[in-house]
Amino acid sequence: MNNQKILVAGLGSTGISILRYLDHIGASQVAAYDEQLTAERQAELATLFPLFPALSGSLKTALADRTTLILSPGISRRQPEIREFEQRGGVVTGDVAILADLLRHQRDQIIAITGSNGKTTTTSLVGHLCQQSGLDTVVAGNIGTPVLDAWLQRQGKSADVWVLELSSFQLETTPCLAAAAAACLNISEDHLNRYDDLLDYARTKDQIFNGCRTQILNADDPFCRAMHRP
Structure with a gap:
């Protein structure tokens, strides 16, 4: 995964575990995404994963320059933005x-x-x-x-x-x-x-x-x- 531009979507317990794993293996081109992030949560993520920018707002925008999407279970793979991402060759996977x-x-x-x-x-x-x-x-x-x-x-x-x-x-x-x-x-x-x-x-x-x-x-x-x- 080190050569992929990865977006981790959904930052509950599973999403955070995925970020820990990616940090452990030295993946560098990683961004974290949740639809809404408070300033406090942004600061917490910056402390935990200083090399991984945290994004919020439009999922379509967050996916624009990504090649791989790692989904947390709470986010449906059937969302239009994700289907569009797959149609243009993006890879969608999960922690399991x-x-x-x-x-x-x-x-x-x-x-x-x-x-x-x-x-x-x-x-x-x-x-x-x-x-x-x-x-x-x-x-x-x-x-x-x-x-x-x-x-x-x-x-x-x-x-x-x-x-x-x-x-x-x-x-x-x-x-x-x-x-x-x-x-x-x-x-x-x-x-x-x-x-x-x-x-x-x-x-x-x-x-x-x-x-x-x-x-x-x-x-x-x-x-x-x-x-x-x-």
């Missing part, structure tokens, strides 16, 4: 996709869990079982710790398994997770202000299985059954 690429090089295994309900409980349980089995285990994602913060905390040390709770928002920018195992627990009406309909929402959840070796599906849920891949 960056982690997946890092873990492929480290040969760490991923167990990924999504669903409308129960994913935090299931992720916690799977993480506990892995730990009790003696595996060096990292639990991260939508459950609390942003995935790149979890990676930085390990200081480059590989783990046996990463157990990730992933929302549909995170999966929008994760084209190929390549998990050792992935599960979709259920699909129910949720986030329909962001998706066209329930089927559109389910298709986004289905991205968790791209490159996956083992699928775990809820056979009682028709949307989950439809995700089966031979």
